[in-house]
Amino acid sequence: GPKGRTVIIEQSWGSPKVTKDGVTVAKSIDLKDKYQNIGAKLVQDVANNTNEEAGDGTTTATVLARAIAKEGFDTISKGANPVEIRRGVMMAVETVINELKSLSKPVTTPEEIAQVATISANGDVEIGNIISNAMKKVGRKGVITVKDGKTMHDELEIIEGMKFDRGYISPYFINTAKGQKCEFQDAYLLLSEKKISTVQSIVxxxxxxxQQRKPLVIVAEDVDGEALSTLVLNRLKVGLQVVAVKAPGFGDNRKNQLRDMAIATGGTVFGDEAVGLALEDIQAHDFGKIGEVQITKDDTLLLKGGGNPAELEKRAAEIIEMLENTTSDY
Structure with missing residues (x-):
């Protein structure tokens, strides 16, 4: 909570955890008395549900749960009907929620977002400002993800294209001396749902x-065998501007990600039964167009895609509708 004190939690592995986050503290409590432990687990459920629903306010929920339980037991011990008490609590909840809604005000300015984020980050002003800046950059409907960093500093990274966690298949595709990267400007993108193994399919x-003097980026389920050897040999001997990357994800997830890439760049996905095109019959208009490509051993960044704005809007609307209707966390 706002006046919470820091707690050090012993962990079965690694260093002790230092936190003042209510739900983290609640999760680590395990009492020897089994009856007391049942009560503790119920309060843990309260904290967990609040965390999942709102993302914050777990300490307040725990304090309220204790107060309701204490007053409830006191009233029952004086002869009150438990069913009636529950009904009264639910009526009070409805009244309190309506009152809180009438007192609340929408958070609009970056300063207000920073204030809310700072409280959620246990009073860390720097984290609050980073979250506020992220929301200012990508908007309310933008995607913001939090990952563990490899440095001692908190960093904000804005990606204005498509980034996925797959790098080049072979280090022979590296074309920059600095940073072990493969970088292209104004490139063609070839997308395939299937594995590419034969030379005939990529020639x-x-x-x-x-002919068009364009670098070629191949994103496929995999590129191996003769196909990969041919690409690497041409890259080394002739200086062919080409790179192969494994497609991200699995199953339907991979299909959707390739489809997103196709829409973002104006290309076609080969190997898709619905499209029914063979790689051997490829035409120039089947390639996606990318203004800038950066590929490391771990990830790929596609910038300035040449997709149709109307198709992009349509796909974005589809995804928003799916997010609103989904019941899955994934």
Whole structure:
């Protein structure tokens, strides 16, 4: 809570955890007395549910749960009907919620967002400001993810394209001396749901890219065998501007990500039964267009895609509708 004190929690592995987050403290409580432990588990459920629903306010929920339980038991011990007490509590909850809604005000300015975020971050002003800046950059409907960093500093990274956790298949595709990266400007993107193994399947794509003097980025389920050897040899011997990357995700998730890439860049996904196109029959208009590509051993960043704005809007609306209707956390 706002006046909460820091707690050090012993962990079965690693260093002790230092926190003042209510739900984290509640989760770590395990009492020897089994009756007391049942009560503690019920309060843990209260904190967990509040955390999942609102993302904050777990300490307040715990304090309220204790107060309701204490007053409830006192009243029952004086002969009151437990069913009536529950009904009264639910009526009070409804009244309190309506009153809180009437007192609340929408958070609109970056300063207000920073204040709310700072409280949620246990009073860490720096984290609050980073969250406020992130929301200012990407908007209310933008995607914000939090990851553990590898440095001692908190960092905000804005990605204005598509980024996924797959890097180049072979280090022979690296074309920059600094940073072990493969970088291209104004490139073609070839998307395939299936594995590419034969030379015959990629030669037409390579010929078109070569004629148009465009670098070629291949994103497929996998690229191996003769196909990979041919790409690497051409890259080393002829200086062919090409790179192969494994498609991200699995199953339907991979299909959707490839479809998103196709829409963002104006390309076609090969190997998709609905499209029914063979790689050997590829035409220049089947490639996606990318203004800038950066590929490391771990991830790929596609910037300035040449997709149709109307198609992008349509796909964004589809995703928003799916998010509103989904019952899954994934």
């Amino acid at each position: 037409p794509a390579l010929e078109i890219a070569n």
